[in-house]
Amino acid sequence: MNISQEKIDNLNAILKINLNPEDYQPRVDKAIKDQAKKAKIPGFRPGMVPPAHIKRMYGKSILVDEINNLLSDTLNNYINEQQLEVLGQPLPQVDHSKEYNWDFADNFEFNYEVGLAPAFDIDFSSKDKITKYIIKVDDETLASRITNIRKSYGKMTNPDLSAGDDVLYSELVQLSPDGSVFEDGISNTTSVRLDQIQDAGIKAELIGLQKGAEVVFDIQKAFNNDAAKVAGLLKIEEDAAADLKSKFRLTVKNINRLEESDLNQEFFDKLFGEGVVTTEEEFKAKITEELETMMQQDAERKLQDEIYHYALDKVDFNLPDDFLKRWLKATNEQLSDDELQGGYSDFAKNLKWTLIENKIIKDQNIDIKYDEVFALAKQRLAQQFQMYSPQPIAEEQLAQYTVQYLQTKENANKIFEELKALKVFDYIKSVVTLNDKDILFTDFSKLVAEHKH
Template identity: 65%
Template sequence: MNITQEKTGNLNAVVKIKIEPADYSEKVEKAIKDQAKKAQLPGFRKGMVPAAHIKKMYGKSILVEEVNNLLNDTLSNYIAEQKLEILGQPLPKMDDEREFKWDYTDEFEFDYELGLAPALEIDLSSKDKFTEYVVKADKETLESRIKNIRRSYGKMTNPEVSEEGDVLYAELTQLAQDGSVFEGGITNTATLRLDQVKDKEILKSLVGLKKDDEVTVDIQKAFEDAAVVAKALNISEEDAAELKSDFKLHIKNINRLEESDLNQEFFDKLFGEGTVTDEAGFRAKIQEEVESMFKQDAERKLSNDIYEELLKKFPLELPDEFLRRWLKATNEKLTDEELAEGYDDFAKNLKWTLIENKIIKDNQIEIKYEDVVQAAKAKLDAQFRMYSPSPLPEDQLAQYAVQFLQEKENANRTFEEVKAIKTFDHIKSIVTLEPKEIDYDKFVALEKK
């Protein structure tokens, strides 16, 4: 057997593998004998089929399989021995001029294209600076959160006159262009949330209504959301998006969720008995909770800023043409249009993966199974807390985490999440982070840029 490598570019190479009968004959003969022992053919007892008969019937397919196995093993071992860092997988290079007899005497030659990873050196220091935003809750955001919490623990009432934030229970009837009822048109009874009304003039017309009042509304203009309109009229979103008619609203009832009183019973329900005893303490707790959520947003922005900056600081060349061919070869349903649209994002993510792997390798960062289990437990705990404030017992949470990680996709995704966290933590331990306080509304505007 002879293996050679030829560089065809900075990041491309072709590996040639020549195989002689001596390389594969013994393997093929053994495979034929093994098949003969297992074969069940008419006229022969099980295990008594002559090897020559198997060779005559199935010899060519066995030869092809064994040569392919030999090629795969040889190529994998060669890449490992030569310490080649490849991208994607080797692609067999087709040669229409080569024809093999497959008669057990052939000398085979196969060529494989390789896409090679670019050389990379990561140089980070305290001279690399990043802004670490400390997001503060502005008054409007804080008041909105407090209002939502109080309403969540409040009680439903039926006031006589509607106000902003109420829910109208109304019968909706489609109107013709002249304002008369559209014969055979849409009618439905539904609840309409006034906090979802986008048009200010329409909202104004829905405030101050009483039971049995009627009002005409351009429902499409009111909500500017096909999904909301579709739900209110019990039609498809496609039909809702095309709807042009006005609707008559006949008010059947007005619902209002009254805010809970700021008393000890309310505080105890939220935070546990005696934890908070007055409004000032309540507001401080809510501010702490809100800014804790903002901290997660700020951490995501910091990680994204690091991601973008390192991609600029360490520009990488890729074997793009090879990678495009590889993506097409390994994704049969991938169209040329989809490849053209998605390749830049694929290449960007691949470049980051190379940077990430280099940081992990150079700094001997370990990702242990225990780290992955802990991440899975944290993820599951957060999910369970959405439905119940009481935490799961530790042993039960651990059991759920193990079950969760038995799914290969869950395990791989969680591993990659831990890998990313450890990489960013390492980077943040080296570079300079400059804290900067910012109001939430300004932070949101910053993220949209």
């Protein structure tokens, strides 16, 4: 057996494998004998089928399987021994000029295309400057948060007239084009939240109503053609909601209003514990602190995004793009040319970042220990549980859940990759210059939204 490498350029190569009968015959003979021991064929006792009979019946398919196995082993061993950094997997080159008899005496030649990882240097230093946003709570965000908290501890009332943030418990009835009730049409009694009405004119019509009042309105216009929202209100399928053209009559059955809790000591004690907060100023300071802690996570995500794009721009190298596109098509049969063209840029960016990550990990001798993986997985699970229950889960039970979670290979790989990325971000942050920049939360939100588009 002979395997050689023909380098096309720095990013592409051909691996040539030549197989002679003595290379594959021992594997084929063993596979035939193994199958003879297991085969259940009429006329032969179990385990007593002659290998020659198996060879006559299944020899060619066994030969094909064993050569494929031998090629796979040979390729993997060669790549490991030569320490080739390949991208994707080797792609077989089809040569229609070569025809084989598959008669256990052929000399075979197989060629494989490989894409090679580029060689590049990373030289981050204090000369590299990256913006780190320090998010500050603006008055609008603080007021909105305080309103939500006060409402969550407030009480429900039933005012005489509806206002902008009320909920109208209403009967909705489908109308014909002439304004009469549509026979056997759609009707449902449900809660209509006025703060979800998108059209200003329709919302204005629903303000100032009293119990028993009726309003005819265009439900699609009211919710800006949001089929999911219309379907939920009318209890119909989303497809049917999307095609709906009728107007509806809304009859107010009741008006519900969530009144804000008073800013008194009882309210402060419920929120923070007895005597921790005693004044409105202290209350606002606490809420501001809570918001800024939450915003630190947003700022950290933004900083990671800034580092990601800065690194992609700074570390300059090419990828074997043509090979990678062929490999993506070969391994994703359903992938259309348009999908490949549209998605390749993002694929290439993520691959480039992975190569940068791996080089930093290697060059800086960064270790990733199991106890660090365990701690991060435990932290992520604790955050998930917290979404469903404010009460923290017992430490011992959380540890048991973490062990179970990491036993799934996919979960373990996901946490490992996240930890690897965090360590790389921490390294880059330690060597570059981070320029702090104060920004109001409303401006920060606009900045993030603009970047996404």
